[in-house]
Amino acid sequence: MDINSQNPNYVGFLWNIAESLRGTYKAEDYGKVMLPLIVLRRFDCLLDEYDREIIKKIYKETDYVSGLERDIMVIAELEEVHKMKNISFFNISDYDFKSLLDDSENIAENLKNYINGFSENVKNIMKNFKFSSQIDHLNKKNKLYSIIQKFAEVDFHIDKIPNERMGQIYEELIRRFYENTDAGEHYTPREVVELCMEMLFYTKEEFIKENGKYIDIADFCAGTGGMLSEARRYIESKNKNAEIQLYGQELMDESFAICQADMIMKGENPENIRLGNTLSEDRFKGEKFRFLISNPPYGVTWKDEEHIIKMESELGFDGRFGAGTPRTTDGSLLFLQNMISKMKDDNDGSRIAIILNGSPLFTGDAGSGESNIRKWIIESDLLEGIIALPTDMFYNTGISTYIWVLTNKKISKRKGKIQLIDATKFYDPMKKSLGSKRKELSTSHIKDIKDIYSKFEESDVSKIFDNKDFGFVKVTIERPLRLKFQITDEVIENIKKAPFYKKLNKDQQEQLNSVVNLFDKIKVYMSRNEFLEDLNSKIKLKNINFIKTSQIKNLISIIGVQDNEAEICRDSKGNIEADSSLRDYEFIPLKENIKEYFKREVCSHIEDAWIDEGTLDKVGYEIPFTKYFYKHEELRSFTDIISEIEELEKIITSEIYNIFN
Structure with missing residues (x-):
């Protein structure tokens, strides 16, 4: 195959290289070799733009400093004095992919020297890939030379593959490498990301179209950077002249390396992608962003980080977790609070689109950490809408998932309101399942969901509520001890x-x-x-x-x-004693008058009941999504069922008769 022909199939070519690893690596481990090599070859091709001899000379002249500081000085010198533009990395070695092939006996050592010749940003990326051990393994299995030879055949220069296309190739390969493993940690399905983009930029179409507009986007569970890349594509489709800055934080070394490499390959600032645990390490302390997106891990425990997170929570809203902390077995609402703490509070405000499972909707009783967080979000009028997605949309789970949409600058008709959309029936079945993923959204589904959201009207799949509709007072109902x-x-x-x-x-x-x-x-x-x-x-x-x-x-x-017929028991002061075995609870909607509700719903059935006055301030919030879209289906009549069974018996009897006669 001529990889540099008019319509080259880069993905197919690279997948064939990956398949040549069979026997040396398990299929789920192809990415350990392929992803760092794709990154390295892209850098290798881009080095053609640079004058290596000038770079070596300047590097030698700056030997009085080291590390990143030295790199900054070299790049500044190259750009200002030698007119070498848009340099974000360099290499001072004597090697490239083609010259590595000239010495097959020492290819492993020379490849390591080549990697060590890069500027610190690229070296750090390769270090996070842990690629050195893969070089040794490939060399031991006599595979290294042939793999480098195959990669040397493909031209990844920007003139051949623009940044956008390179990102698409990379993301497609990531999906293939991880689709049969724990892919949800690496890849959010493209169509789900596209729907997130429509929600993220809803009401901001004119904002992002402004000429020369500066737009920043952050993802604090960045993974390999797919959602950030899609955000850039979305904005550029509306405004080619926008100045876009992408920011991200990622916990896993390999995913971080992929994401940072992707940023470098696309001409982004790799320093905007930072390594660390989002919940315990605020790598963007004090920074604010216009648009925030995320697909955090579902049900992730934060027990190991509990001490640090609780300390920050005690800072109130001077920290990121001022509304409280949920149970340690699920950090979803911590990820969301972190995003809210990064919103810009100006005339334009910020918008958030985050994918969560069902737990944050209702987990936790009134007064619990989860309920208090929901209470703060809703009473602060931050929650704009929630969209229920179909099940079986993700590669590693079939559970129900939801897109939460938040903003601190609601348009007038949405103030004090929350829209819920049931999009669980908006899907096409896939011809072939990919892990747990059996359904997908089509372009028309995304458009329909966006239209329903934009119209902001009641329908079978769209419900609009006042903020208070989700709040309740949990009161304790007592009955006398008899x-x-x-x-x-x-x-x-x-x-x-x-x-x-x-x-x-x-x-x-x-x-x-x-x-x-x-x-x-x-x-x-x-x-x-x-x-x-x-x-x-x-x-x-x-x-x-x-x-x-x-x-x-x-x-x-x-x-x-x-015994209900017995005399009421009283304490020494004559007060009626409560029977703990008869204690019950009522969840009274915030919109209801507590006394009127109690009289209507409780006293009409139990005349001697009373409310424990000490529980009147126990306010909770939950979003029972399924309840609002539940449709009662009449049970089939017994006669119809019996009739159907009799018909089936006749058919079975007839088939058995035909078999034996």
Whole structure:
């Protein structure tokens, strides 16, 4: 195949190289070799633009400094004095991919020397790929020379492959390498990203079209940079002259290396992509961004980072987690709070599109960390809308997922409102599954969802709510304690089995038995006070001194049985005592008057109930998405089911008869 023909199939060519690794590597490990080599060959081709001899001369003249500082000085000198433009990296070695082939015996050592000849930014990328160990492995298996030879055949120069096309090739190969593994950590399906872009830039079309507009976009779970690249493509399709800056943070070394390399290949500033744990390491402290996108890992634990995160939470809104922290088994709402803390608070504001699973919608009771975070987000009027996606959309999970859309500058008709869209039926089945991914959004589906969102109207798949519709007060409902008492043989046995009884000495046990035996086993007491009076009189009659208040309480708890016909129990001050076994809770919508709701919904059924006044401030928020779009389906009649079964029996009987006759 002529890779440099009019319509070269770069992906196919590179995939054939990957297939040549079969036997040396498992298919899921092809990326460990291919991705760093694609990056390296791209850099190799771009080096043709640079005068190596001038670079070497300047590098030698700056030997009084080292590392990144030296690189900065070399690049500045090249750009200003020697008129070499747009330099973001360089190489001072005597090698390139073609000259490496001249010495097959030493190709491993020479390749390492070539990589070490790059500027610090490229060396760091290759270090994060951990490519040195792959060089040794390929060389040991006698594969290194042939792989370098094949890569030397393809021209990745920018004149042949523009940055946008190079990014598409790279992303397609990433998808192929990881689609049968844990791909969700590496790749968000393109059509889902496209829908995110429509939500991210909704109402900002004119903003991004302004001539020479500066636009910054951040993804703090950047992965390999696919969402950032798509954001750039979207903006450039609307405004070729926009000044776009991409920013990202990534935890995994290899994904970080891919993302940073992608930025360099596309002419971005690689320093804008930073390595570190987003939750515990704020690599963009104090910085704000116009647009923020993310697909954070679902249900990720933050137990190991708990101390650091809790300390930052205690800073309130001077830190990133001022609204509180969720349970340590799911950091989704921490990722979201981090994004909110990075929003610009100016006339244009910021917008967020983040993909989450169902847990952040409803997990956590009133007063919990999750509920408090939702409360703050909704009461701050930040949540604009949520879109429910079809299941089976991602490569490594089939669970329900949602796009949350947030902004701190809602347009007037959306202020105080939240739109929910049920897009779970908007999909085409895939002809061939890719891991867990069995469904995909078409271009028309994306357009339809965007139109529904933009129209902001009620329909079967679109619901519009006031912010307060998601809030409730969780009140405790108490009922009076009513106990009846009767000394039966069973009760006597229960007393003897009780821990307090077993702690008494033998003499005390006999004395207590004598008191209990004084009771008439037929008599039923419907009043606790009456029973206590009788009990105390019998204790006094027997002249027993060891039975104190604690023993009396133990006896009451064993003998007393809840009975709605019994007299209400009161404490020493005459206050009605609550029966904990009858305690219940009501979730009263914030829009409701609590007293009126209680009278209508509770007292109409239970006349003696009351609200624990101490729970009136226990406000919670949840978004029961499925509840709002639930459609009741009438059950089929018994007659229809029986009729269908009889028809099936006839068919089966007929088929069996035909088989044997």
